[in-house]
Amino acid sequence: MKEQKESEEVVVNKEFTDECHRVMAAVSDALYAIGGKWKLMIIIAMARGNNRFTELQRQVTGISARVLSSELKELELNGFIIKKVAVGYPVTIEYQLLPYSHTLEEVVAAMTKWGMQHREKIKKDRS
Amino acid sequence: MKEQKESEEVVVNKEFTDECHRVMAAVSDALYAIGGKWKLMIIIAMARGNNRFTELQRQVTGISARVLSSELKELELNGFIIKKVAVGYPVTIEYQLLPYSHTLEEVVAAMTKWGMQHREKIKKDRS
DNA sequence: ATTATCTATTACCTAAAGGTTAGTAGGTAA
DNA sequence: TTACCTACTAACCTTTAGGTAATAGATAAT
Numbered sequence: 001m002k003e004q005k006e007s008e009e010v011v012v013n014k015e016f017t018d019e020c021h022r023v024m025a026a027v028s029d030a031l032y033a034i035g036g037k038w039k040l041m042i043i044i045a046m047a048r049g050n051n052r053f054t055e056l057q058r059q060v061t062g063i064s065a066r067v068l069s070s071e072l073k074e075l076e077l078n079g080f081i082i083k084k085v086a087v088g089y090p091v092t093i094e095y096q097l098l099p100y101s102h103t104l105e106e107v108v109a110a111m112t113k114w115g116m117q118h119r120e121k122i123k124k125d126r127s
Numbered sequence: 128m129k130e131q132k133e134s135e136e137v138v139v140n141k142e143f144t145d146e147c148h149r150v151m152a153a154v155s156d157a158l159y160a161i162g163g164k165w166k167l168m169i170i171i172a173m174a175r176g177n178n179r180f181t182e183l184q185r186q187v188t189g190i191s192a193r194v195l196s197s198e199l200k201e202l203e204l205n206g207f208i209i210k211k212v213a214v215g216y217p218v219t220i221e222y223q224l225l226p227y228s229h230t231l232e233e234v235v236a237a238m239t240k241w242g243m244q245h246r247e248k249i250k251k252d253r254s
Numbered sequence: 255a256t257t258a259t260c261t262a263t264t265a266c267c268t269a270a271a272g273g274t275t276a277g278t279a280g281g282t283a284a
Numbered sequence: 285t286t287a288c289c290t291a292c293t294a295a296c297c298t299t300t301a302g303g304t305a306a307t308a309g310a311t312a313a314t
Contacts, residue, residue, distance in 0.1 A: 016175055016176075017175075017186070020171065020172060020177075020186060023239050024168050024171050024172070024188075025242070025246075026238070026239045026246065027167050027168070027239055028164075028168070029245055029246050030242035031162075031164070031167070033242075035158075036271075037158070040154050040158070041155070044150050045151070048144075048147045052290085052291090053291050054289080054291075059144070059147060061151075062273095063272095064274075065291080065293085066274090066292090067273080068292095069292060069293075079252075089281085090282085091281095092290095093290085100248075104241065106237045106240070107234075107241050108150075109237075110233045110237040111153070111154045111157040111234055111237075112150050112153045114153075114157050114230060114233065114234050115152070115153030115154055115155070115157035115160075116153045116156075118156055118157065118160060119156050121206075121227075125206075163301070164301080179261090180261050180262075181259080184261095190302095191303060192263090193264085193303080193304085193305095194301085194302060194303080195262090196261080196262055196263075217310075217311055217312085218261095218310085218311095220261065220262090
């Protein structure tokens with residue numbers, strides 16, 4: 001049985017629905033740019049001074065050279081990092097965070113906080 | 128050429144590395160629990176009063192019944208939502224957010240904000 | 255009577271993410 | 285000169301997320 005709705009209510013529903021869609025679209029965009037297993041890990045490790053390929057491979061436990069290489073390329077393409085080649089003997093290659101990657105700080109902080117308390121909760125639930 | 132490091136410096140590095148690993152582990156945990164294309168979308172839609180299966184399917188654009196069904200099960204398993212079956216004619220089934228899902232609010236807010244400004248940036252970059 | 259709606263489940267399939275292994279081209283150390 | 289380090293790349297394979305379509309059992313609408 002469907003209720004007949006007043007037009008005012010319908011308008012309110014529409015605004016609510018639109019806001020819902022805007023939020024979902026924004027979160028989707030964020031997940032698209034920083035989702036996946038590794039992108040945030042790399043940015044976190046770089047924010048702590050790991051700028052060389054091999055350093056990153058060691059710090060970001062479990063990542064393979066292939067995946068690290070392709071993730072670095074994507075991060076560069078999306079304006080989060082830059083690749084610097086320093087001429088000299090030997091040629092050294094460094095990756096550096098660009099200012100844009102710092103806009104992620106709030107997201108990373110929120111996820112870190114939540115992830116930590118989530119792990120605590122899981123531990124408690126098990127015992 | 129490898130530099131010989133003072134033991135103090137080594138200790139500082141170790142602490143730094145450990146902190147880095149703790150942050151990465153926490154973010155991994157978060158991504159594991161709420162990652163994927165749909166989990167946050169469903170929670171966002173439910174926070175705005177969509178509690179029935181079909182309502183959710185309509186609100187969360189693009190999700191299929193199969194995926195919605197399995198995501199709801201996972202969300203229930205992980206303590207984010209609860210499934211309520213109201214006996215009667217007809218039997219109605221409602222999903223409700225549990226208090227634990229509200230702990231995600233900060234994460235969702237941060238991602239929404241970042242996603243919106245990211246979209247703006249992309250738009251500017253194109254033009 | 256039959257058509258549609260609600261809440262799913264099942265089987266099957268595809269595409270994308272990511273892992274494994276090996277190899278490269280240069281340099282460095284023993 | 286043997287062996288290892290750096291910064292990758294290529295070829296290949298596995299896993300998993302997610303999509304499609306069909307079906308089901310109930311009730312409600314036309």
